[in-house]
Amino acid sequence: MKRAPLFILGTILLVLFAVGAVQVYANKKAEEKVEELFERFGLEEKSTYREVNYSLLSGTVEVSGLNLVTDEGSSHIDRLVIKKLTDTDIEVYAFGMRGEDKDFRKLEEQLRALGYDDVRMNTYVSLSLYxxxxxxxxxxxxxxxxxxxxxxxxxxxxxxxxxxxxxxxxxxxxxxxxxxxxxxxxxxxxxxxxxxxxxxxxxxxxxxxxxxxxxxxxxxxxxxxxxxxxxxxxxxxxxxxxxxxxxxxxxxxxxxxxxxxxxxxxxxxxxxxxxxxxxxxxxxxxxxxxxxxxxxxxxxxxxxx
Structure with a gap:
């Protein structure tokens, strides 16, 4: 009977270890996906983000607080969702985009004149090459x-x-x-x-x-x-x-x-x-x-x- 508490404790420790290992794997997978995306667009040395999460069930990567710097200016994305990113399949969604470049500033100025106070853009792409x-x-x-x-x-x-x-x-x-x-x-x-x-x-x-x-x-x-x-x-x-x-x-x-x-x-x-x-x-x-x-x-x- 005295062995039961030890068995329960061992089981709990094993579960916690497994959860921790899965979380480490998920975070590593998420960071790899984000780095791959940055590399494709030549932004690996010009980008920062606040947080990245990876869903093991869906394989979806979600990046929060993303900042990009290009020759045209800097951009901010509230949330970037990467569902697929391979050589033949891409499905990416960007929510809450704001830019410092002149084109976005011009669009923002025009929309503000029409009463749109918080101008943010959403973009998305989904494609497959067979x-x-x-x-x-x-x-x-x-x-x-x-x-x-x-x-x-x-x-x-x-x-x-x-x-x-x-x-x-x-x-x-x-x-x-x-x-x-x-x-x-x-x-x-x-x-x-x-x-x-x-x-x-x-x-x-x-x-x-x-x-x-x-x-x-x-x-x-x-x-x-x-x-x-x-x-x-x-x-x-x-x-x-x-x-x-x-x-x-x-x-x-x-x-x-x-x-x-x-x-x-x-x-x-x-x-x-x-x-x-x-x-x-x-x-x-x-x-x-x-x-x-x-x-x-x-x-x-x-x-x-």
């Missing part, structure tokens, strides 16, 4: 200022492999730029667009902008909206395509009510990058986008908030 099928699937790349706007893009390309990505990275190195560009241009001939989606979400930015514009012009917001919508409607001819009419209707509803405007390209057959450039140049030259819209099978959708 080497066996040479597919690059970008599930989402987005930027948002909570309460103001969110933009997001997703697409799928075929003809992309590790060699192609290495060639793109090589453009930043030393050597004959003409040779590098020629090699990239040749490889782009084998890259195809399978699908593309662009999203713009407005949870209140346009309304604040209209309120400010209305005050400056000494008009009511409703009166200003009517003027803008009337101008948009008058820009569409009677023989306009269905796509143009749907686009104008979507833009009008976005201005009037906020919400999300989605532009989708789902070509019936994958479109080569070479043809994509050609269609774009032809449309810009002739100002006739009908062929461009047809070949990419472009659709516009409006979604309410």
């Amino acid at each position: 080497e066996d099928t040479k597919e690059l699937l970008v599930r989402k790349v987005g930027v948002e200022v909570p309460g103001a706007f969110r933009t997001e893009v997703s697409f799928k390309l075929t003809g992309i492999d590790r060699e192609f990505i290495n060639d793109l990275k090589g453009l930043e190195g030393e050597g004959d730029d003409r040779e590098k560009v020629a090699r990239i241009a040749n490889r782009l001939k084998r890259v195809y667009l399978n699908e593309l989606s662009l999203k713009l979400t407005d949870p209140g930015f346009m309304n604040r902008l209209l309120e400010k514009e209305a005050r400056d012009k000494k008009k009511s917001v409703e009166e200003l909206k009517r003027d803008i919508l009337r101008g948009i409607e008058n820009s569409i001819a009677e023989d306009s395509s269905e796509f143009e009419k749907t686009l104008v209707e979507g833009v009008s509803r976005l201005i009037e009510h906020g919400g999300t405007l989605v532009l989708e390209a789902r070509p019936r057959e994958p479109v080569s990058f070479e043809n994509l450039v050609l269609y774009t140049l032809m449309a810009l030259q002739t100002r006739d986008f009908s062929h461009f819209v047809k070949e990419l099978n472009l659709k516009v959708k409006y979604q309410e908030v």
Whole structure:
């Protein structure tokens, strides 16, 4: 009977040791992931953070109080979440970004003028490279200022492999730029667009902008909206395509009510990058986008908030 307390004590010590060992492993794993991320962007000697945590169950790394220093200036991120970070899979979220560079300062100044007092940005990226099928699937790349706007893009390309990505990275190195560009241009001939989606979400930015514009012009917001919508409607001819009419209707509803405007390209057959450039140049030259819209099978959708 006297051995029972010793057994219980030994068990407790063993559990505490195991928990401590797991915690040490988790912290080491988290720091390795963060260092790997910094190294990829050349920030290993210019970054600091307050705390890092690693979840053994999900494999997620969470960094708090991250400070980055680049040639453009310093940036702060309240919380960085790394769910995947390998050569073929990336899923990273950054919350509460603030910057000292001139571009962020300009954006901050513009948003403050519209009544956004605490301007912080969230960004995220999720993508996978499938080497066996040479597919690059970008599930989402987005930027948002909570309460103001969110933009997001997703697409799928075929003809992309590790060699192609290495060639793109090589453009930043030393050597004959003409040779590098020629090699990239040749490889782009084998890259195809399978699908593309662009999203713009407005949870209140346009309304604040209209309120400010209305005050400056000494008009009511409703009166200003009517003027803008009337101008948009008058820009569409009677023989306009269905796509143009749907686009104008979507833009009008976005201005009037906020919400999300989605532009989708789902070509019936994958479109080569070479043809994509050609269609774009032809449309810009002739100002006739009908062929461009047809070949990419472009659709516009409006979604309410």
